[in-house]
Amino acid sequence: xxxxxxxxxxxxxxxxxxxxxxxxxxxxxxxxxxxxxxxxxxxxxxxxxxxxxxxxxxxxxxxxxxxxxxxxxxxxxxxxxxxxxxxxxxxxxxxxxxxxxxxxxxxxxxxx
Amino acid sequence: xxxxxxxxxxxxxxxxxxxxxxxxxxxxxxxxxxxxxxxxxxxxxxxxxxxxxxxxxxxxxxxxxxxxxxxxxxxxxxxxxxxxxxxxxxxxxxxxxxxxxxxxxxxxxxxxxxx
Numbered sequence: 559x560x561x562x563x564x565x566x567x568x569x570x571x572x573x574x575x576x577x578x579x580x581x582x583x584x585x586x587x588x589x590x591x592x593x594x595x596x597x598x599x600x601x602x603x604x605x606x607x608x609x610x611x612x613x614x615x616x617x618x619x620x621x622x623x624x625x626x627x628x629x630x631x632x633x634x635x636x637x638x639x640x641x642x643x644x645x646x647x648x649x650x651x652x653x654x655x656x657x658x659x660x661x662x663x664x665x666x667x668x669x670x
Numbered sequence: 671x672x673x674x675x676x677x678x679x680x681x682x683x684x685x686x687x688x689x690x691x692x693x694x695x696x697x698x699x700x701x702x703x704x705x706x707x708x709x710x711x712x713x714x715x716x717x718x719x720x721x722x723x724x725x726x727x728x729x730x731x732x733x734x735x736x737x738x739x740x741x742x743x744x745x746x747x748x749x750x751x752x753x754x755x756x757x758x759x760x761x762x763x764x765x766x767x768x769x770x771x772x773x774x775x776x777x778x779x780x781x782x783x784x785x
Binding site: 562592594599600601602603604607647649656657658659660661662663 | 674701703710711712713714715718720726728729760762773774775776777778779
């Protein structure tokens with residue numbers, strides 16, 4: 559079956575630090591990969607996605623590259639802000655499926 | 671567009687009570703989903719629907735029921751609430767075009783506490 563493994567949090571960074579949140583996956587077929595973000599008290603919002611190998615998703619300064627050879631989709635941002643404090647979920651979906659498989663989430667806290 | 675809306679925001683139930691969590695979307699999306707999020711965990715799919723009149727089970731359907739009589743609404747019914755159903759429930763929807771890579775849009779969630 560499908561699975562997503564994320565680095566455990568919480569991750570605490572100073573403002574303007576570099577961020578990496580690791581995500582690896584196991585999937586049958588060729589999955590589409592997503593990063594969702596959940597701000598405190600809110601639902602999940604799509605942050606970025608990639609639907610085929612070597613695609614790079616990007617949004618709001620965040621980037622992730624679909625690496626089929628390492629089955630990874632690591633999230634990066636060059637300079638985090640306090641407003642980036644949230645929980646980040648890596649997820650995948652395969653083929654015509656209707657089931658998003660989520661990782662357990664990584665809490666990010668950015669301090670001044 | 672209001673997007674995906676959920677009611678109530680928070681509810682406390684006693685063991686054995688029942689309730690319906692409401693979900694509505696105004697984006698004319700065919701696909702709708704119910705997830706639960708337990709503390710420190712990712713979301714798990716409870717039920718989903720690919721259109722009015724069509725529903726199917728997800729990973730964790732036991733103790734829940736759904737119906738889809740209209741495109742807009744996808745209520746989730748809890749019968750005989752149990753403490754194990756304490757969780758945050760999210761509804762989501764997506765359009766039919768674009769296949770599996772299409773974005774799902776999430777509601778703000780319903781926090782349920784069963785005591």
